[in-house]
Amino acid sequence: MAEGSELVRTRGGTRERIMDIAQDAVLAKGFEATSIEEIVAAAGITKSGFFYHFPDKTALARALLERYLHQEEAIFDDVFGRASELSDDPLQVLLIALKLLAEVVENLPDGHPGCLVATTAYQDRLFDAEVRALNREGVAAWSARFRSHLEAIAKTYSPERAVDLDDLADMVTGVCEGGIVLQKALGDRTAMSRQILLLRTFIGMLFR
Amino acid sequence: MAEGSELVRTRGGTRERIMDIAQDAVLAKGFEATSIEEIVAAAGITKSGFFYHFPDKTALARALLERYLHQEEAIFDDVFGRASELSDDPLQVLLIALKLLAEVVENLPDGHPGCLVATTAYQDRLFDAEVRALNREGVAAWSARFRSHLEAIAKTYSPERAVDLDDLADMVTGVCEGGIVLQKALGDRTAMSRQILLLRTFIGMLFR
DNA sequence: GCTGGAAGTGTACCGCAGGTTCAGTTGGAT
DNA sequence: ATCCAACTGAACCTGCGGTACACTTCCAGC
Numbered sequence: 001m002a003e004g005s006e007l008v009r010t011r012g013g014t015r016e017r018i019m020d021i022a023q024d025a026v027l028a029k030g031f032e033a034t035s036i037e038e039i040v041a042a043a044g045i046t047k048s049g050f051f052y053h054f055p056d057k058t059a060l061a062r063a064l065l066e067r068y069l070h071q072e073e074a075i076f077d078d079v080f081g082r083a084s085e086l087s088d089d090p091l092q093v094l095l096i097a098l099k100l101l102a103e104v105v106e107n108l109p110d111g112h113p114g115c116l117v118a119t120t121a122y123q124d125r126l127f128d129a130e131v132r133a134l135n136r137e138g139v140a141a142w143s144a145r146f147r148s149h150l151e152a153i154a155k156t157y158s159p160e161r162a163v164d165l166d167d168l169a170d171m172v173t174g175v176c177e178g179g180i181v182l183q184k185a186l187g188d189r190t191a192m193s194r195q196i197l198l199l200r201t202f203i204g205m206l207f208r
Numbered sequence: 209m210a211e212g213s214e215l216v217r218t219r220g221g222t223r224e225r226i227m228d229i230a231q232d233a234v235l236a237k238g239f240e241a242t243s244i245e246e247i248v249a250a251a252g253i254t255k256s257g258f259f260y261h262f263p264d265k266t267a268l269a270r271a272l273l274e275r276y277l278h279q280e281e282a283i284f285d286d287v288f289g290r291a292s293e294l295s296d297d298p299l300q301v302l303l304i305a306l307k308l309l310a311e312v313v314e315n316l317p318d319g320h321p322g323c324l325v326a327t328t329a330y331q332d333r334l335f336d337a338e339v340r341a342l343n344r345e346g347v348a349a350w351s352a353r354f355r356s357h358l359e360a361i362a363k364t365y366s367p368e369r370a371v372d373l374d375d376l377a378d379m380v381t382g383v384c385e386g387g388i389v390l391q392k393a394l395g396d397r398t399a400m401s402r403q404i405l406l407l408r409t410f411i412g413m414l415f416r
Numbered sequence: 417g418c419t420g421g422a423a424g425t426g427t428a429c430c431g432c433a434g435g436t437t438c439a440g441t442t443g444g445a446t
Numbered sequence: 447a448t449c450c451a452a453c454t455g456a457a458c459c460t461g462c463g464g465t466a467c468a469c470t471t472c473c474a475g476c
Binding site for chain 2: 433434435436437438
Binding site: 025027028029030031032033114115117118119120121122123124125126132135136138139140160161163164167168170171173174175176177178179181182184185186187191194195197198199201202204205206 | 233235236237238239240241322323325326327328329330331332333334340343344346347348368369371372375376378379381382383384385386387389390392393394395399402403405406407409410412413414
């Protein structure tokens with residue numbers, strides 16, 4: 001009995017649903033403040049359902065972070081893939097990709113919900129070395145991707161000023177992270193995409 | 209008995225000590241994960257001692273944020289004050305101030321410990337409207353300060369590209385916040401100051 | 417059609433850590 | 447002698463993470 005109606009039964013998507021709900025809560029309250037009880041209540045299951053899918057709460061944290069990093073990787077693949085189809089010039093590709101990224105972010109209904117990497121970084125004493133390493137490698141992978149694009153650009157364009165390409169690659173990540181903080185703190189959905197576009201302007205200016 | 213030695217007794221600084229300890233913990237684990245028990249243990253008092261100073265845990269959060277915003281305000285006053293003594297040109301003042309800010313950050317022994325505004329933004333569902341408003345106004349005040357400097361600059365310098373001064377003012381905050389996230393995620397003390405210096409380069413380039 | 421097992425749910429329970437309360441103590445200033 | 451700010455001790459209660467275990471479904475292979 002209970003509420004057995006709807007379309008929920010034996011969907012197989014339970015694990016994903018748990019993670020969706022958990023991620024929203026973690027990005028709004030932090031990991032410790034997100035209780036298993038509230039997650040299972042929102043997911044329409046019971047505690048044992050949760051512990052069937054995850055051995056303990058820390059496994060949830062790890063799974064969330066892993067999934068998030070893959071999702072972000074997919075978004076970047078998409079954005080840079082589309083950009084590459086629109087131009088052969090490495091500078092144009094990066095500029096187009098940043099524009100597309102700003103659009104993706106802009107089109108999110110309530111703005112960017114928040115970055116799990118940032119929350120994890122700001123709560124890293126909660127997690128073990130494995131999760132911290134995951135987080136580090138995730139950011140490093142983003143930077144490496146941006147860095148390789150910047151190197152391609154630097155082969156044909158000479159920068160207006162001498163800048164460290166590693167720092168510039170980090171800045172793409174950094175501006176996104178900072179943009180999210182701004183957006184959350186100010187309650188302004190558009191802050192992040194405007195920050196990305198401003199960074200785009202600077203990169204365009206740097207390489208003429 | 210106990211450890212009554214040292215120099216701790218009746219200092220009057222207990223409240224500040226509580227807040228120092230709490231702030232470190234909050235920046236490393238989040239607010240909910242920071243227990244009153246661990247705070248009082250580290251401060252060498254008892255739980256009831258804590259509740260003498262704060263009516264409840266949320267009052268601690270509010271007090272931490274208020275104090276943090278004042279401290280940051282003081283740092284900016286100092287940095288821009290020193291910069292103003294070194295030059296009359298508004299562009300130079302900003303560039304010097306950013307350099308000084310990078311130095312301040314660089315000289316922190318373990319890097320920047322983290323920004324309370326960012327943690328609060330990433331856990332805002334834990335707090336009431338008052339704390340959220342405090343956070344919003346704090347960031348808005350930083351942006352207003354940068355914005356007024358940028359306006360002074362724009363009076364004498366015409367920018368290389370058309371940029372929105374509000375966005376650029378936000379970017380100073382944003383790059384700092386993003387720099388802290390990078391620093392924490394990568395475990396690289398120097399990331400934040402390098403990001404600030406890179407932003408400085410961009411601003412210098414924008415206004416020639 | 418029977419059996420087995422993977423996937424998943426429901427109920428009940430435990431220990432304990434966390435926030436909070438309150439009556440009481442201490443020690444210095446007036 | 448008194449007063450107050452600063453603090454202590456002990457107790458309380460809720461909610462949380464986690465466990466145990468029996469139960470249900472559904473599919474595969476024999």
